[in-house]
Amino acid sequence: MNDDTNTAVPNARPVLDVRDFSVDLTAGKTISPIVDKVSFEVHEGRTLGIVGESGCGKSMLSLGIMKLVPSPPARIAGGQVLLDGTDLVPYSNGQMQEIRGNRISMIFQEPMTSLNPVYTVGYQIIEALRAHSSMTSAQARSRAIDLLRQVGISNPEKRVDEYPHRLSGGMRQRIVIAIALACNPRVLIADEPTTALDVTIQAQILDLMRSLKSESGTAIILISHDLGVIAEMADDVVVMYAGRIIEQAPVHSLFAAPSHPYTQGLLASIPTVDGDQERLQPIPGTVPPPHDRPDGCAFNPRCRFSDAKCRTERPPLEEKISGHKVACWHTDLGAQP
Amino acid sequence: MLRYAVQRLLLAVPVTLGVLLIGFILLNLVPSDPATVRAGPSASAEVIAQIRTEMGLDRPLWEQFLRYVGNVLSGDLGTSLVNNMPVTEELSRAFGATLELVVLCLLWALPSAILLGMFAASRRGTLWDRLIMGGSVAGVSLPVFLIGMTLLWVFGYKLQVLPFTGRGGPLWTVDGLRHAILPSVCLGLIFIGPVARMTRTSMLETLKADHVRTARAKGLSERVVIFRHGLRNALIPVTTLVGLQIGYLLGGAIVTETIFSWPGVGRLAVGAIVANDIPVAQGAIIALSLGFIAMNLIVDLLYAALDPRVQAK
Numbered sequence A: 001m002n003d004d005t006n007t008a009v010p011n012a013r014p015v016l017d018v019r020d021f022s023v024d025l026t027a028g029k030t031i032s033p034i035v036d037k038v039s040f041e042v043h044e045g046r047t048l049g050i051v052g053e054s055g056c057g058k059s060m061l062s063l064g065i066m067k068l069v070p071s072p073p074a075r076i077a078g079g080q081v082l083l084d085g086t087d088l089v090p091y092s093n094g095q096m097q098e099i100r101g102n103r104i105s106m107i108f109q110e111p112m113t114s115l116n117p118v119y120t121v122g123y124q125i126i127e128a129l130r131a132h133s134s135m136t137s138a139q140a141r142s143r144a145i146d147l148l149r150q151v152g153i154s155n156p157e158k159r160v161d162e163y164p165h166r167l168s169g170g171m172r173q174r175i176v177i178a179i180a181l182a183c184n185p186r187v188l189i190a191d192e193p194t195t196a197l198d199v200t201i202q203a204q205i206l207d208l209m210r211s212l213k214s215e216s217g218t219a220i221i222l223i224s225h226d227l228g229v230i231a232e233m234a235d236d237v238v239v240m241y242a243g244r245i246i247e248q249a250p251v252h253s254l255f256a257a258p259s260h261p262y263t264q265g266l267l268a269s270i271p272t273v274d275g276d277q278e279r280l281q282p283i284p285g286t287v288p289p290p291h292d293r294p295d296g297c298a299f300n301p302r303c304r305f306s307d308a309k310c311r312t313e314r315p316p317l318e319e320k321i322s323g324h325k326v327a328c329w330h331t332d333l334g335a336q337p
Numbered sequence B: 001m002l003r004y005a006v007q008r009l010l011l012a013v014p015v016t017l018g019v020l021l022i023g024f025i026l027l028n029l030v031p032s033d034p035a036t037v038r039a040g041p042s043a044s045a046e047v048i049a050q051i052r053t054e055m056g057l058d059r060p061l062w063e064q065f066l067r068y069v070g071n072v073l074s075g076d077l078g079t080s081l082v083n084n085m086p087v088t089e090e091l092s093r094a095f096g097a098t099l100e101l102v103v104l105c106l107l108w109a110l111p112s113a114i115l116l117g118m119f120a121a122s123r124r125g126t127l128w129d130r131l132i133m134g135g136s137v138a139g140v141s142l143p144v145f146l147i148g149m150t151l152l153w154v155f156g157y158k159l160q161v162l163p164f165t166g167r168g169g170p171l172w173t174v175d176g177l178r179h180a181i182l183p184s185v186c187l188g189l190i191f192i193g194p195v196a197r198m199t200r201t202s203m204l205e206t207l208k209a210d211h212v213r214t215a216r217a218k219g220l221s222e223r224v225v226i227f228r229h230g231l232r233n234a235l236i237p238v239t240t241l242v243g244l245q246i247g248y249l250l251g252g253a254i255v256t257e258t259i260f261s262w263p264g265v266g267r268l269a270v271g272a273i274v275a276n277d278i279p280v281a282q283g284a285i286i287a288l289s290l291g292f293i294a295m296n297l298i299v300d301l302l303y304a305a306l307d308p309r310v311q312a313k
């Protein structure tokens, strides 16, 4: 945990300020929210972790910030995405093209398929560079080689002309990171960047991201279903469930006092360092699909504290301790795991 | 790339030998005696027997075949039984005409098919999409001769806007081009349906790919995303399909040439078979097969140029 870096940022304007952001999904005649009034801030040089099980809407949220949700079926339904104070939601696709890859970049989960197989990695980096600057191709090429070196690729002068199929998954993810960093973005969104990689490579990629953050001051949104990764990387954490934020706190506070039963469940399912497998308790049940979300608290069918109120009234996201918000009717119970 | 090309070229050698053998056997199965054809209807039995010996037709089949292959390799395809012209001379004229027809057909049909497919993909589910896809099914299921006869009747006979028999001058003259329009449209129509269909499917598939999302996330314009990261990749399966369609294309060329009296290899082959002119028929079959092999080679190379993963294998 990065307690040392968690000196509260004094009223500085966040780089990215997401307010009541919603994404709807249309399936047949039903329209259901898959991201529901989500709000958070990300500050310069800090990492916001977004955690939640698969299907919680994390990818839709990140694509929504880029205005790249697959449409149809999905659609941005409301809210604001303020980048350095300017709302991107009303932006046209043409205006967004100047933001994407330039001021907000993204890294995806699937390194094996995220690169175009028919172009060299150098070409794909140069393409990003030249989309947002007036570099000559020679300048862009030498910058691409620098970027490859920066993301830890050995022999970059040679690798720059390689096709993606000749590289391993870890290498390809480094290339994707190089593309994302090409234009020194203000915000880097990493959607499960290490999920598809094995443990050793995962640690290397996380190390790389950490050093890049400290060098560049880029604000990072790190999405993961793995609280272990979040604990290691994030300064602040958002816990999502069924499209909503159910707990939001600085990382030390979240791990010291996890307050939502869902967060507690996620914590209980992290393998401990001493390998005590007995304590692994996955949360029973699964995330309900968007068109079939229960009334009240969306987590209630899976929650051991659930009562009549949980089944009918949705708990608001409220600040319980300073900086620590929870959406639960039973935080008093939940706070004592 | 060069190594790949040489590999492919070497592979074409046994295929060519196979073609020679099959052509030879097929034409020996035809119940007709070349010596009788050459001698003419009024020749006596002795004359025919003498011609048969001269032509080596009394030798065993395998010997005839070896001699034939030897001749072909030295560029001698014999002379026509009907007009005594060297077969190579007739073929070179006809080959030019067929090449002209096929190239002209590909020049308009391939881009049109790809554009139609892309258009249908971009208007997926609309009336346009259904019209184009419906039309392409019709194009695939209608026989070539029906398409050809319809074109001939409507544009040549009823409207009288285009000539419909034979070849005009060279393609770059107005007359030459006008003569080539109906046959190349006819040939193109059989080709355009499957290619448009494949382009549409492949384009829709590609645009869903992760790397297209990466391209968008880089801030590339929609035009660049669609052409550079969509179409370019979508053309890989389209190229495979075009390779598979070459046989149909050449078969279609034979029918088209016959309908529009286009003096190409296909028409030459049909005429020679009808007249029992075996050396010409054999030569035409060899020419068509070599054309087939050459076009496949071109498609293979194109495929390798489009997809860097191919050469790696």
Ligand SMILES: Nc1ncnc2c1ncn2[C@@H]1O[C@H](COP(=O)(O)OP(=O)(O)O)[C@@H](O)[C@H]1O
Pocket: A025, A034, A052, A053, A054, A055, A056, A057, A058, A059, A060, A061, A070, A073, A289, A290
């Ligand atoms: N292209 C799509 N079409 C229909 N539903 C989708 C699509 N993508 C995601 N969903 C649905 O939206 C919800 C949120 O998905 P996602 O954002 O991918 O979750 P996460 O990234 O947290 O695993 C899920 O219920 C998923 O089934």
Ligand SMILES: [Mg+2]
Pocket: A058, A059, A060, A191, A192
């Ligand atoms: Mg996801």
